[in-house]
Amino acid sequence: MTTQQPSVSISMPGSRGHASCPAGASACGRRLILSIHDVSPKFVDEVDRLLHLAAPIVGARSCAMLVVPDHWGEAPLVPGSAFARHLRRWADEGVEMILHGWSHRDDSRHDGAADRWRARMMTAGEGEFLGLGREEAKRRLDMGRTLLEQLLGRPVTGFVAPAWLYGEGARAALADSGFEMAEDHMRVWNPVTGRVMGRGPVISWASRSRARIASSLLFARIAPVLLARQQLVRIALHPGDVHVPALVRSIERTLRHFAKDREVVRYADLH
Numbered sequence: 001m002t003t004q005q006p007s008v009s010i011s012m013p014g015s016r017g018h019a020s021c022p023a024g025a026s027a028c029g030r031r032l033i034l035s036i037h038d039v040s041p042k043f044v045d046e047v048d049r050l051l052h053l054a055a056p057i058v059g060a061r062s063c064a065m066l067v068v069p070d071h072w073g074e075a076p077l078v079p080g081s082a083f084a085r086h087l088r089r090w091a092d093e094g095v096e097m098i099l100h101g102w103s104h105r106d107d108s109r110h111d112g113a114a115d116r117w118r119a120r121m122m123t124a125g126e127g128e129f130l131g132l133g134r135e136e137a138k139r140r141l142d143m144g145r146t147l148l149e150q151l152l153g154r155p156v157t158g159f160v161a162p163a164w165l166y167g168e169g170a171r172a173a174l175a176d177s178g179f180e181m182a183e184d185h186m187r188v189w190n191p192v193t194g195r196v197m198g199r200g201p202v203i204s205w206a207s208r209s210r211a212r213i214a215s216s217l218l219f220a221r222i223a224p225v226l227l228a229r230q231q232l233v234r235i236a237l238h239p240g241d242v243h244v245p246a247l248v249r250s251i252e253r254t255l256r257h258f259a260k261d262r263e264v265v266r267y268a269d270l271h
């Protein structure tokens, strides 16, 4: 585990704080949520760079961080560590903290052909919660929440499954554990009540292959037109994005476009 410390200050100039509405915005009913995925000691440099990229545009306090308790079983969050202190400081300063799986690695056996295909093709083996049974899903949810709450000193009520993939067991376990927010590619919902809190595709970028880079650049390019009438727009950033300059430029352009006339909100504001 690296001990390097993120250098970004969350209270940097240009930060607008959360739930901010741009001056002169004509439609404050239209909203933007920004999230940074796979926050883990393993990706401390990348998370730092993503914060630097986003903070001057949307305000650093406006983002959500999706935290992985032990990424691939290689990067445990350790109470009292430097990274744990950073997480707590970011949370104190307004970053919304969300549980994002336990290991992020799919180690389930998938029985259905469709699930096997989804697990292999869509996620490169990272859809941890796709094949879990209800009991095992609940065990990981409760374990992750307990650890995060201990580190942060505050309740954690949101969960996003790795690769946005949920099996039946995961959906049932989320309700059992009382999580009040979850999201997939197309919607945000309350697992306890079933109420849908927001709809519309997530804009995200893929850095795994040239073909995926090209298709995510294309989607980001047409998203301003495609999503112009969407009440809620979600933008998700991943650690791998920062290693591809074309993706960094696309992210910056996309954030500037959607932040200029949308209220930047938190998932908690959707309740």
Ligand SMILES: [Zn+2]
Residues within 6 Å of the ligand: 037, 038, 100, 104, 162, 163
């Ligand atoms: Zn992830």
